[in-house]
Amino acid sequence: MTRSNIIPVPAIPMQAGQIQTRLIDGKAHAARLTAEIELEVAQLAEKHGIVPGLAVVLVGNNPASEVYVRSKIAHTEQVGMRSIAHILPGSTTQQELLSLVADLNADPTIHGVLVQLPLPRGIDAALITSAIDPAKDVDGLGPMNVGLTTLGLPGLVPCTPLGCLLLLRGELGSLKGLHAVVVGKSNLVGRPMAQLLLQEECTVTVCHVATADVGALACLADILVVATGHKGLVRREWIKPGATVIDVGINRVTTPEGRTRLVGDVVFDEAMGRAGRLTPVPGGVGPMTIACLLRNTLTAAQRSLR
Ligand SMILES: Nc1nc2c(c(=O)[nH]1)N[C@@H](CN(C=O)c1ccc(C(=O)N[C@@H](CCC(=O)O)C(=O)O)cc1)CN2
Numbered sequence: 349m350t351r352s353n354i355i356p357v358p359a360i361p362m363q364a365g366q367i368q369t370r371l372i373d374g375k376a377h378a379a380r381l382t383a384e385i386e387l388e389v390a391q392l393a394e395k396h397g398i399v400p401g402l403a404v405v406l407v408g409n410n411p412a413s414e415v416y417v418r419s420k421i422a423h424t425e426q427v428g429m430r431s432i433a434h435i436l437p438g439s440t441t442q443q444e445l446l447s448l449v450a451d452l453n454a455d456p457t458i459h460g461v462l463v464q465l466p467l468p469r470g471i472d473a474a475l476i477t478s479a480i481d482p483a484k485d486v487d488g489l490g491p492m493n494v495g496l497t498t499l500g501l502p503g504l505v506p507c508t509p510l511g512c513l514l515l516l517r518g519e520l521g522s523l524k525g526l527h528a529v530v531v532g533k534s535n536l537v538g539r540p541m542a543q544l545l546l547q548e549e550c551t552v553t554v555c556h557v558a559t560a561d562v563g564a565l566a567c568l569a570d571i572l573v574v575a576t577g578h579k580g581l582v583r584r585e586w587i588k589p590g591a592t593v594i595d596v597g598i599n600r601v602t603t604p605e606g607r608t609r610l611v612g613d614v615v616f617d618e619a620m621g622r623a624g625r626l627t628p629v630p631g632g633v634g635p636m637t638i639a640c641l642l643r644n645t646l647t648a649a650q651r652s653l654r
Pocket residue numbers: 415416462463464465466487507508536598610629630631632633634635637638
């Protein structure tokens with residue numbers, strides 16, 4: 349290369365004390381994981397003649413859930429697994445749903461069962477997730493898998509926190525001794541996330557809606573995981589310079605031009621130049637949720653051979 353074909357790149361002005369934030373590419377991490385899964389699915393078919401089967405149950409017509417379910421089905425089939433969709437009307441009763449779950453539990457061609465959340469009013473989500481056979485509970489949300497995750501024993505780990513953990517391990521290596529602050533205590537993300545980080549020998553602080561000064565705790569974190577569903581919650585001062593920030597929030601906002609776009613719980617522009625590493629929304633945690641669902645479905649099928 350001669351000097352003449354080096355195109356000068358305009359310098360991006362960095363303020364004093366600013367950090368060059370590395371964006372965590374969730375799509376790339378998920379693509380690597382998915383490629384491994386695809387190989388293992390082929391091996392399972394070749395050696396044992398088994399094709400993992402995933403039953404996806406959607407009740408009602410929540411537009412976001414419809415998108416996620418379509419995406420789950422498409423990704424399942426892309427890696428060579430089978431997916432069986434049960435799309436039920438919003439009028440479905442709890443008893444009808446329990447009866448479907450019982451049928452899926454008894455079906456030997458189904459290795460994974462998931463019921464998309466949220467469920468319509470009148471259906472007790474905890475009752476439904478508890479009814480899924482723990483060996484097929486690929487969302488890891490039933491009491492047996494929650495218990496196994498808490499004890500650090502091999503079960504099925506909830507997809508979003510597992511995805512966050514794989515991103516953190518992939519980016520940072522060992523997490524031992526790091527201070528992790530988890531903001532949010534949902535069954536889907538916050539609680540299992542805290543347990544997984546504890547398993548990695550992090551020092552874990554969990555903040556939630558009743559925590560007095562979340563910012564004062566958040567800014568002590570080497571790893572900050574935010575899963576609250578409140579857009580704009582995490583401002584620059586909440587982030588310790590150089591911290592790794594995992595933004596699990598997915599909030600739909602309308603731009604002044606009338607378009608819808610997704611934002612996280614972290615004010616992205618303020619986190620840039622402050623965090624050491626940051627997951628974008630979209631393209632951060634979301635793709636890993638789907639990849640981990642595939643991982644859990646494959647694991648459930650592999651374990652069914654034992
Ligand atoms: N039974 C379950 N219900 C729900 C879960 C779950 O893990 N199990 N998680 C969420 C929704 N969810 C999967 O179900 C999910 C959310 C987001 C994404 C994702 O890929 N997001 C993209 C953006 C996609 C978009 O444009 O909307 C991203 O962040 O890049 C995947 C899965 C609640 N319910």
